Amino acid sequence: xxxxxxxxxTADNGVTLVETLVAMSIAGFVIAGLVTGFVQAAKQTESSxxxxxxxxxATQGLxxxxxxxxxxxxxxxVVDQLVATNFPMVVTNLDVPxxxxxxxxxxxxxxxxxxxxNPQLRMVQVDCSWMFPSSGRIxxxxxxxxxxxxx
Numbered sequence: 001x002x003x004x005x006x007x008x009x010t011a012d013n014g015v016t017l018v019e020t021l022v023a024m025s026i027a028g029f030v031i032a033g034l035v036t037g038f039v040q041a042a043k044q045t046e047s048s049x050x051x052x053x054x055x056x057x058a059t060q061g062l063x064x065x066x067x068x069x070x071x072x073x074x075x076x077x078v079v080d081q082l083v084a085t086n087f088p089m090v091v092t093n094l095d096v097p098x099x100x101x102x103x104x105x106x107x108x109x110x111x112x113x114x115x116x117x118n119p120q121l122r123m124v125q126v127d128c129s130w131m132f133p134s135s136g137r138i139x140x141x142x143x144x145x146x147x148x149x150x151x
């Protein structure tokens with residue numbers, strides 16, 4: 001057996017209780033950070049799903065107004081279906097995949113404003129209001145477009 005100078009050979013080369021506690025506390029902080037990260041990622045994913053579903057619902061309302069006939073110089077007479085009374089307020093549930101147990105209702109409101117009469121131009125605004133389930137806060141997704149006759 002070779003003994004190096006300055007080094008004592010003893011039988012107590014194990015891990016102390018303090019070293020074990022420090023290692024366990026570091027591991028606990030790492031695990032807590034990972035769990036918190038996963039929880040935050042899940043909340044953000046849920047929020048994004050609701051926002052995108054509300055935006056799709058608002059876009060659906062906008063597409064309905066784009067499909068309305070507006071022909072002020074038609075051969076069969078003036079046709080104007082692009083009026084607010086043709087687009088009542090609609091309450092429906094958000095189509096969020098995987099959330100069958102929690103229904104979130106949204107309200108679509110369509111507003112049509114005359115921007116110009118010569119040339120004819122209208123602004124269409126669709127607001128989709130909904131409440132986030134876990135926080136209870138109300139959010140509104142809005143979409144706007146301008147429309148001329150026969151477009």
